[in-house]
Amino acid sequence: MKKxxxxxxxxxxxxGLQKNPLRYWRFWLLLLFPLTLLLRACAEHIxxxxxLYCDRIYRYVSRFGHRVSGLFPFSVxxxxxxxxxxxxxxxIVAVIVVTVKRKGKRLRTLLSSIVSLACAVSVTLFLxxxxxxxxxxRSDFQTLSGLSTKPTSxxxxxxxxxxxAQNAAHSGQNVSRDDKGEMKLSGDTSHLAAQYVNxxxxxxxxxxxxxxxxxxxxxxxxMSFCCITGVYFPFTFEANVNTDIPAYSIPETxxxxxxxxxxxxxxxxxxxxxFLACIHSDNDDFVYSGSMLALAYASNALYSADKDxxxxxxxxxxxxxxxxxxxxxxxxxxxxxxxVAETASQLNDIYLRxxxxxxxxxxxGKMTDLVIAYYDSExxx
Numbered sequence: 001m002k003k004x005x006x007x008x009x010x011x012x013x014x015x016g017l018q019k020n021p022l023r024y025w026r027f028w029l030l031l032l033f034p035l036t037l038l039l040r041a042c043a044e045h046i047x048x049x050x051x052l053y054c055d056r057i058y059r060y061v062s063r064f065g066h067r068v069s070g071l072f073p074f075s076v077x078x079x080x081x082x083x084x085x086x087x088x089x090x091x092i093v094a095v096i097v098v099t100v101k102r103k104g105k106r107l108r109t110l111l112s113s114i115v116s117l118a119c120a121v122s123v124t125l126f127l128x129x130x131x132x133x134x135x136x137x138r139s140d141f142q143t144l145s146g147l148s149t150k151p152t153s154x155x156x157x158x159x160x161x162x163x164x165a166q167n168a169a170h171s172g173q174n175v176s177r178d179d180k181g182e183m184k185l186s187g188d189t190s191h192l193a194a195q196y197v198n199x200x201x202x203x204x205x206x207x208x209x210x211x212x213x214x215x216x217x218x219x220x221x222x223m224s225f226c227c228i229t230g231v232y233f234p235f236t237f238e239a240n241v242n243t244d245i246p247a248y249s250i251p252e253t254x255x256x257x258x259x260x261x262x263x264x265x266x267x268x269x270x271x272x273x274x275f276l277a278c279i280h281s282d283n284d285d286f287v288y289s290g291s292m293l294a295l296a297y298a299s300n301a302l303y304s305a306d307k308d309x310x311x312x313x314x315x316x317x318x319x320x321x322x323x324x325x326x327x328x329x330x331x332x333x334x335x336x337x338x339x340v341a342e343t344a345s346q347l348n349d350i351y352l353r354x355x356x357x358x359x360x361x362x363x364x365g366k367m368t369d370l371v372i373a374y375y376d377s378e379x380x381x
Contacts, residue, residue, distance in 0.1 A: 029119040032126040040129055043137040050137035054263045058135065059208045065131075065237035066261060070212040075240050077233030078217050091117075132234035132265065136355040141269040142370065144206050147377065149369040154306040158313065160375045161302050164295040165317035167279065171287040172321045175248075181324045183248040185285060190214050190241075193254035196277040196286060197262075207273065208262050214239035214254040224336050226344035229253045232260035246332050248325050251289035252278055267352065268366035271297075275371065292325065297368045 043050040069076045095113040102109050142149060176186045190213040201209035214230075215238055217223060223231075223242040230241045230253045239257035243250065255274035264270050271293070278290025303310040318326075 026115055026119050030115075030122050033118075033122040036122075036126045036129050039134060043134045050134050051139050053134055054138045055206075058131075058263055062131065062237045062261060062263070063208065063210050066211050069236040069238050073215075075215040075217055075233070075238055077236040077238045077240060078219065080233075080235065127235055131237065132232065133355060135263040135265045138263060138265075140266055141264065141272060142373075145204060147370065147373050149373045152369075152372050154302070154309055156372060156376070157298065157302050157305055158309045160372050161295060161298045161313050162317055163375055163379060164291050164298060164371070165313060165322075168288055168291040168295055168322055169317065169319045171284040171291065172319060172325075174284040175288055177321070180328075181321065182246070182328050183285075183288065183321075183325055185247050185250060187283070187285070189251055189285065190216070190254060192281070192283055192286065193251060193258060193277075196281040196283075197255050197258045197273075199280070200273060200277055207259075207264075211258060211261055214241050214257055216241055216243040220244035224332075225338070225340055227333075227336060227341045227348075228344065230257040232257050232265075237261055246325065246329050248285075248289050248292055249329065251283075251286045252293045255286075255290075265355070268370065271367040272370040272374075275367065276374075292322070294367065294371050298371060301368050 043053070095110070099106050099109050141147070175183050178184050194211060194213040198209040198211065200207045217240050220242040221244050223229070224244050228242060229245055229249060230239065232238070233240055239254065239261050241250065241254050241257060245253070252274050255277040256270045259270040259273040264273060275290045275294045278286040281287060299310060299313065302313065
């Protein structure tokens with residue numbers, strides 16, 4: 001007669017707790033999960049913890065990891081994602097097959113598989129928070145720079161939009177265009193993006209330099225179906241960019257993701273820093289891209305505040321080239337208005353809200369306050 005299997009005895013055996021737990025590797029991997037929770041709690045509740053972590057640890061680890069992944073001309077993160085998805089499928093099939101075959105040890109086999117899965121989840125969460133998640137709790141750009149935002153009038157918003165439109169109109173006349181009049185990129189855009197974002201360190205020493213270029217994603221079209229223009233992959237410290245989107249959006253998107261690599265995870269910060277990198281460059285592609293991005297958010301705010309001023313702005317300051325690119329942008333994204341895109345946007349909103357961004361996907365548009373403050377303090381004087 002077989003002895004009855006004790007569930008806890010099997011579990012303790014798999015964790016190595018019946019022997020010396022300090023010598024059992026899965027025990028240590030599982031300990032990463034409570035350590036991750038502790039780190040997040042410290043970042044969330046202890047002032048300056050995330051700032052110290054980012055400045056003393058993350059900046060060096062991320063720079064090293066970014067340079068290692070930069071040795072490869074393709075996105076290592078994209079291929080790791082494919083391999084990971086395949087590994088999950090293989091793991092599930094293997095667990096089912098092995099569990100069925102081991103008739104007398106099915107419970108033991110199943111528990112062993114669950115422990116292995118828990119180890120993988122524990123390591124993944126630890127790497128996510130140490131390479132990305134803790135930075136959501138660091139001081140934002142406004143705090144670090146001292147840039148002061150305040151409630152603004154429709155007139156000030158209009159003046160800011162005029163400044164942005166004039167920048168876009170001027171630079172837009174100098175960019176390359178195809179036979180349809182739409183902007184097309186010229187030169188090594190990814191290399192220039194790295195150069196311009198690195199230059200921000202000269203004005204703001206808390207923005208780390210020494211990072212390389214962003215990378216285009218092979219499955220860019222698939223990213224568009226999910227309404228994703230770029231993504232920071234924290235496990236390889238790579239800035240990944242959707243290269244299928246309209247060309248005038250790409251330079252700003254590259255700079256945006258490179259700002260995430262530097263530890264600025266809040267979307268309004270990444271948007272604003274990308275805007276600064278673009279408009280202070282000596283390249284019309286980047287000036288145009290950054291100005292058009294900021295103008296899109298600012299003009300939407302102007303439309304809500306004063307429709308008459310919005311229509312005046314469009315009629316007096318938007319050039320034919322600008323309107324061509326705006327229409328192309330609208331047409332491009334209309335084809336992806338599907339339940340898949342809606343679900344992806346909802347998931348992104350949940351993700352942002354769960355990581356210290358209470359405004360969710362609306363955080364992207366909060367850059368308008370920073371642009372207005374920058375216009376008041378840096379441009380008007």
